[in-house]
Every structure is written in structure tokens, then in C-alpha cells.
């Protein structure tokens with residue numbers, strides 16, 4: 001099943017469009033992965049300027065292909081990230097952060113992914129982890145950088161709270177590779193650049209080819225001479241009903257209302273910090289309806 005992107009204006013001072021493939025009308029989560037944004041590659045005079053905003057009930061996983069971004073958060077973290085590194089922020093009950101693209105003379109190209117926290121972990125204190133050395137290995141012609149979870153006997157040091165995997169895949173030309181996967185899990189491959197066939201299905205750039213549980217091998221065939229760059233996500237199907245609104249993942253309408261009010265009134269739950277961007281992003285008005293818990 002092919003998941004098509006929608007173009008979204010990121011809440012940023014620079015007005016850059018991003019392509020969002022999760023949540024999707026056809027599929028809301030892949031394992032606990034619940035949000036997939038593809039950002040850039042930007043023109044050289046554009047970058048990412050995302051002022052302070054909150055999160056709850058999720059982890060943000062930021063992975064760069066080009067450029068450099070500075071992350072700051074209400075734990076006091078100040079951390080630059082470069083290609084090949086993972087920034088993993090665990091919001092738990094609440095955190096605030098900002099993201100600033102650096103080196104604006106070069107292009108920025110990244111994905112930002114969210115992982116829903118299971119109920120037993122969503123009230124934990126917030127934390128931040130940078131993984132500078134992720135496992136790198138190959139399946140035949142496919143070069144793999146495993147930034148989260150377990151694949152092929154390798155495990156990323158990134159701390160996650162459910163059974164999942166996240167990896168960058170590269171194929172250098174018109175070649176084919178095979179990846180053994182856990183048939184109890186569901187998977188999705190986001191094509192970042194190039195075009196591929198995934199288990200025989202044509203998969204253009206900026207789409208996700210979704211594979212339901214029951215598949216034990218993924219065949220990726222890079223089409224054309226352009227190098228193929230992709231992100232593989234997978235995991236045990238996330239069976240909790242969640243309410244996802246703006247930057248919060250909760251379990252009920254009332255919990256969303258409480259998180260929104262606490263952020264907009266500068267309460268202590270999300271904390272505060274200083275950055276070079278300045279200002280903060282207020283939560284928008286809630287829609288005039290009761291938000292219902294959903295699952296796939």
C-alpha cells in the first residue's frame with residue numbers, strides 16, 4: 001500500500017514546505033512511528049528556524065542527510081546535529097525545544113520522525129540523547145545506518161520504549177538488495193531521493209511503501225542511475241488508542257486541553273529556556289469538537 005505525502009507549511013519563521021507521509025489517511029502509525037516529515041533539500045538561502053514549542057507523550061527523532069541544526073530544550077540541552085548522528089528527544093510528560101538550521105550557506109536536508117510513547121512511559125521525566133555512532137552495515141548492495149531499534153542482529157544505542165526499528169538505506173546505483181525483517185512487525189519504506197521498487201511495487205520519492213505484518217524480506221530495487229536514499233521504519237503494531245493534536249500525544253480530549261492550557265499559560269510542565277531565535281509558539285485554538293482516541 002502506497003502512502004502519499006501532503007505538503008505542510010512548517011511552523012517556522014522561514015515558511016519552508018515539508019512533505020508529511022505520516023499520519024496518513026490510509027495509515028496512522030507504523031509500529032510506534034506516528035509522524036514522518038521530510039524537510040528539504042532547501043535552497044541555500046533557506047533554513048529551519050523553529051521557535052520554542054512543547055511536546056508530550058512522544059519522542060522526536062531527527063536525522064540529517066545534509067546541513068547542520070542546533071537543538072535547544074528546557075532541560076538545558078544545547079546540541080548541534082550533523083549527518084549520520086541521531087538527536088532523540090524523549091518528551092515524556094513534557095518538554096519544550098527549538099531548532100535552528102546553521103550554516104545557511106549550505107542546503108539542509110532531514111527527516112523528523114515521532115515515536116508514540118506507550119502508556120507506561122508517557123509520564124516519565126523528559127530526557128535528551130544524541131547518538132553519534134550508529135551501527136553501520138550492509139545487506140548486499142544496501143548500506144544501512146541503524147539509528148533506532150534492532151535489525152540484522154545489530155541494535156542502536158538509542159533508548160526507545162517499544163519494539164521498533166529505524167534505519168537509513170543507501171544504494172549507489174541501479175542495483176537490488178534484500179533486507180530480512182521480523183514478520184511479526186509492520187514496515188514502511190520512505191523514498192527520500194531516487195525511485196525504487198519495494199517488493200515489486202513502484203515507490204516514487206516522498207512516498208512510503210507500507211508492508212503489513214507477514215512479510216519476512218524486503219527487496220529494494222533502485223531504478224535509474226541516481227543513488228537511492230530511503231528510510232526504513234518498522235515495529236510491532238502500536239495497539240494503544242491515542243489522541244494526537246498539534247505537538248501533543250495524549251489519551252483523551254481532556255488531557256489535550258490540559259496540555260494546551262499549561263503551555264499557553266507558561267506553566268511549569270514544559271519548562272523554559274533561552275535561544276538565539278527568541279519568542280515561543282503558542283498552541284492554536286482547538287477545533288470545535290471532542291477529540292476522540294484513535295488507533296489503526
Ligand code: MN
Pocket residue numbers: 053055060097
Ligand atoms: Mn518539535
